[in-house]
Amino acid sequence: MIGPMLTEAWTSMAANRMRTFLTMLGMVIGVGAVILMLAIGQGVQYQVDQSIASMGSNLFIVLSGSTTSGGVRMGGGAAPTLTLGDAQAIAELPTIAAVAPIAPGTAQVVYGQNNWSTRIDGTTPSYPEVRSWTLADGYMFGESDVRAANRVAVLGETVVKNLFGDENPVGRTIRIEKSPYLVTGVLTSKGQSLDGRDQDDTILIPVTTAQRKLFGTQFQGSVRFMMVQAASAQVMPTAEREMNQLLRQRHHIKDAMDDDFSVRNLTALANTAAETTRIMSLMLGAIASISLVVGGIGIMNIMLVSVTERTREIGIRMAVGARRRDILTQFLLEAVIISIAGCLVGVMVGVGGAIVLNVLTATVVVITLSSILLAFVVAAGVGIFFGFYPANKAARLNPIEALRYQ
Amino acid sequence: MAGEDIIRVSSLSKQYATVAGAVPVLKDINLTIAIGEFVAIMGPSGSGKSTFMNVLGCLDMPSSGSYVLNGHEVAKLSSDQLARLRNETIGFVFQGFNLLPRADLESNVALPLVYAGVNNGERNKRADELLDKVGLGSFRKSHPNQISGGQQQRVAIARALVNRPRIILADEPTGNLDTATSREIMALFTRLNKEEGITVIIVTHEADIADYADRLVRFVDGRIVHDGAVERRAAGTA
Numbered sequence: 001m002i003g004p005m006l007t008e009a010w011t012s013m014a015a016n017r018m019r020t021f022l023t024m025l026g027m028v029i030g031v032g033a034v035i036l037m038l039a040i041g042q043g044v045q046y047q048v049d050q051s052i053a054s055m056g057s058n059l060f061i062v063l064s065g066s067t068t069s070g071g072v073r074m075g076g077g078a079a080p081t082l083t084l085g086d087a088q089a090i091a092e093l094p095t096i097a098a099v100a101p102i103a104p105g106t107a108q109v110v111y112g113q114n115n116w117s118t119r120i121d122g123t124t125p126s127y128p129e130v131r132s133w134t135l136a137d138g139y140m141f142g143e144s145d146v147r148a149a150n151r152v153a154v155l156g157e158t159v160v161k162n163l164f165g166d167e168n169p170v171g172r173t174i175r176i177e178k179s180p181y182l183v184t185g186v187l188t189s190k191g192q193s194l195d196g197r198d199q200d201d202t203i204l205i206p207v208t209t210a211q212r213k214l215f216g217t218q219f220q221g222s223v224r225f226m227m228v229q230a231a232s233a234q235v236m237p238t239a240e241r242e243m244n245q246l247l248r249q250r251h252h253i254k255d256a257m258d259d260d261f262s263v264r265n266l267t268a269l270a271n272t273a274a275e276t277t278r279i280m281s282l283m284l285g286a287i288a289s290i291s292l293v294v295g296g297i298g299i300m301n302i303m304l305v306s307v308t309e310r311t312r313e314i315g316i317r318m319a320v321g322a323r324r325r326d327i328l329t330q331f332l333l334e335a336v337i338i339s340i341a342g343c344l345v346g347v348m349v350g351v352g353g354a355i356v357l358n359v360l361t362a363t364v365v366v367i368t369l370s371s372i373l374l375a376f377v378v379a380a381g382v383g384i385f386f387g388f389y390p391a392n393k394a395a396r397l398n399p400i401e402a403l404r405y406q
Numbered sequence: 407m408a409g410e411d412i413i414r415v416s417s418l419s420k421q422y423a424t425v426a427g428a429v430p431v432l433k434d435i436n437l438t439i440a441i442g443e444f445v446a447i448m449g450p451s452g453s454g455k456s457t458f459m460n461v462l463g464c465l466d467m468p469s470s471g472s473y474v475l476n477g478h479e480v481a482k483l484s485s486d487q488l489a490r491l492r493n494e495t496i497g498f499v500f501q502g503f504n505l506l507p508r509a510d511l512e513s514n515v516a517l518p519l520v521y522a523g524v525n526n527g528e529r530n531k532r533a534d535e536l537l538d539k540v541g542l543g544s545f546r547k548s549h550p551n552q553i554s555g556g557q558q559q560r561v562a563i564a565r566a567l568v569n570r571p572r573i574i575l576a577d578e579p580t581g582n583l584d585t586a587t588s589r590e591i592m593a594l595f596t597r598l599n600k601e602e603g604i605t606v607i608i609v610t611h612e613a614d615i616a617d618y619a620d621r622l623v624r625f626v627d628g629r630i631v632h633d634g635a636v637e638r639r640a641a642g643t644a
Binding site: 004012015312315316317318319320321323324326400403 | 460463465466485486489490492493494498500504505506508509517518520521522526565569
């Protein structure tokens with residue numbers, strides 16, 4: 001029964017080529033828009049997710065805080081109130097997995113004929129773990145290097161590229177502010193951070209080396225901030241509370257006084273960003289879906305015209321033995337064919353548009369099989385939904401009146 | 407030729423509901439038609455003969471009374487069962503031919519077989535046989551608008567016959583045709599009736615056409631006023 005019905009649908013569509021084409025165009029635009037918008041939305045989401053993953057998971061940042069000096073309150077990080085001792089104490093909390101204290105600075109780095117100015121983080125061996133960062137080559141300096149304040153360095157990808165080109169830097173010696181440092185390892189590439197900074201443009205050295213030998217500080221043993229990784233996402237609120245208590249205690253802060261440090265939950269911030277992009281992506285899809293609905297209304301409109309035009313034909317079919325459901329199926333099939341065919345072309349248009357956008361503007365687009373499948377299912381659904389009313393109208397015709405219809 | 411009754415209508419009435427109240431169209435009709443009869447139904451416009459034809463064809467339902475077609479009490483059948491009964495038992499021939507304009511003649515003739523669930527090869531084979539039978543075998547792939555009215559009516563008859571019905575119901579089958587073509591069409595009906603034993607029921611308002619039948623039923627104001635054998639005029643009268 002389906003065979004001759006397909007032939008029927010084809011004949012009827014071919015008899016009104018322009019009309020069929022325009023009806024299909026509505027679906028093409030609708031599906032194309034949905035695919036393209038999903039591709040863009042998922043592209044943005046992918047980028048954000050990548051950035052979040054590159055940041056490390058369950059992360060706090062503890063900043064040394066504002067001090068009040070003669071009634072003038074300084075901003076966060078103005079006074080280096082955090083110490084390596086604080087870092088060690090925090091690391092001993094059961095809810096904390098790892099702590100990386102950081103004494104940052106900027107310095108000129110030289111290797112051979114090349115020189116480069118980069119960010120230098122004085123830190124501890126737990127830094128890669130906290131940042132979910134691995135080494136591409138060599139090894140991370142150890143606790144003994146920190147204790148001895150050795151001149152050793154681990155380089156980021158961008159630094160390697162600018163100083164060494166294609167040469168392997170592990171085992172070479174670079175000069176930071178005129179002192180020689182042995183390169184022990186190279187970090188894998190991490191790309192941009194959420195705020196667009198190049199995370200690979202960095203050098204890691206032992207925190208003690210940074211404090212005592214490279215930057216020197218007026219407050220011995222202080223660090224600007226710490227990155228703290230909680231043991232799991234569940235314990236993050238507990239960890240935050242415990243850290244606050246511990247630091248207030250260690251810094252001898254009385255109940256009425258402000259903290260001289262601040263704890264920020266980076267993961268929560270990042271999740272908010274991710275949630276925002278997810279909602280944006282959803283909105284893009286929703287707006288594009290409106291055009292799909294408009295396309296569906298176009299199908300309904302044309303099918304209604306078609307039913308009216310073919311009233312007599314429906315009467316003839318009923319007289320020779322078509323059941324109501326045969327008539328219903330025939331018109332429904334026609335609507336679904338139009339919407340599926342429009343969907344096929346629409347997927348091509350959407351995917352093509354996404355590729356063109358990617359090539360021309362370097363926008364990251366992500367096309368997933370599930371978004372294509374979704375478009376197909378929705379298009380077939382639109383065909384059935386908007387085709388049902390006209391098809392049912394056809395099936396409900398009175399055969400005598402249909403036969404008399406001029 | 408007469409065998410068992412294929413159509414048994416008793417105390418059948420039909421009225422249409424209008425804003426002005428119920429309008430009776432058929433009043434207390436009693437009629438029995440046996441297998442192999444050739445019946446002409448005549449009557450002026452508004453006499454109810456077309457409504458009666460629609461009821462016989464299971465396209466319309468009686469308001470009261472009983473209609474038994476080929477052993478089935480029609481009032482008790484569902485819409486799907488009626489469709490099947492039309493498909494298997496009745497072949498319709500209309501005044502306006504009612505072919506599908508976009509389909510070729512072969513597909514037009516094969517149409518009832520689509521709804522009978524016959525496969526594609528068998529459908530075309532039987533359609534071709536019937537087109538040969540009505541003398542249009544060479545026009546299989548033509549479309550209705552490429553052939554004459556008389557030829558179109560022959561295609562419609564082929565379509566009516568394709569699922570081997572017991573009855574042909576023809577509503578003014580010659581109404582749109584000239585005299586010579588009308589005669590050809592009526593000769594075809596006569597042959598089907600006499601040679602193949604198909605029951606033929608024709609609605610017409612032309613006495614000449616009714617003359618081809620063996621039995622004449624005359625309707626006036628929704629009632630049967632005459633039911634009897636056709637008195638054949640001398641052969642050759644036009």
